[in-house]
Amino acid sequence: xxxxxxxxxxxxxxxHFGLAPAFALYDITPEAITSKGIVYCxxxxxxxADKEDKVENRMQILRGCAVAxxxxxxxPAAARLVQSGIHPLKVPEGTAIEDELKRLQTLLAGSPPxxxxxRLQQEKMMKED
Numbered sequence: 001x002x003x004x005x006x007x008x009x010x011x012x013x014x015x016h017f018g019l020a021p022a023f024a025l026y027d028i029t030p031e032a033i034t035s036k037g038i039v040y041c042x043x044x045x046x047x048x049a050d051k052e053d054k055v056e057n058r059m060q061i062l063r064g065c066a067v068a069x070x071x072x073x074x075x076p077a078a079a080r081l082v083q084s085g086i087h088p089l090k091v092p093e094g095t096a097i098e099d100e101l102k103r104l105q106t107l108l109a110g111s112p113p114x115x116x117x118x119r120l121q122q123e124k125m126m127k128e129d
Contacts (some may be wrong), residue, residue: 024109
């Protein structure tokens with residue numbers, strides 16, 4: 001399962017979804033965690049930058065991810081992520097990416113919550129096709 005973390009430091013979840021300069025990507029299974037690298041976001045510095053474009057750019061970067069961790073995310077952006085099949089999760093700023101990876105791996109190996117179980121079943125079906 002592909003997971004993204006909004007990050008400035010590349011070691012902690014320390015960015016708002018819409019302002020994140022980068023996302024750290026990891027493939028995670030109950031048996032292994034594999035880094036897929038850091039993906040940098042285009043910087044929309046213009047004061048009149050379209051917020052819709054910013055969200056769309058990030059959704060394109062995160063295509064294929066099951067979960068996107070961030071410190072904060074606006075309601076419309078969260079709804080768009082969910083519609084595209086990405087589950088946004090807010091965590092306290094400064095949460096270590098490594099800690100969340102281990103926590104998620106433990107969930108995968110045990111009894112995942114319903115939303116995660118559904119996503120895992122979808123991914124399993126896609127692999128079988």
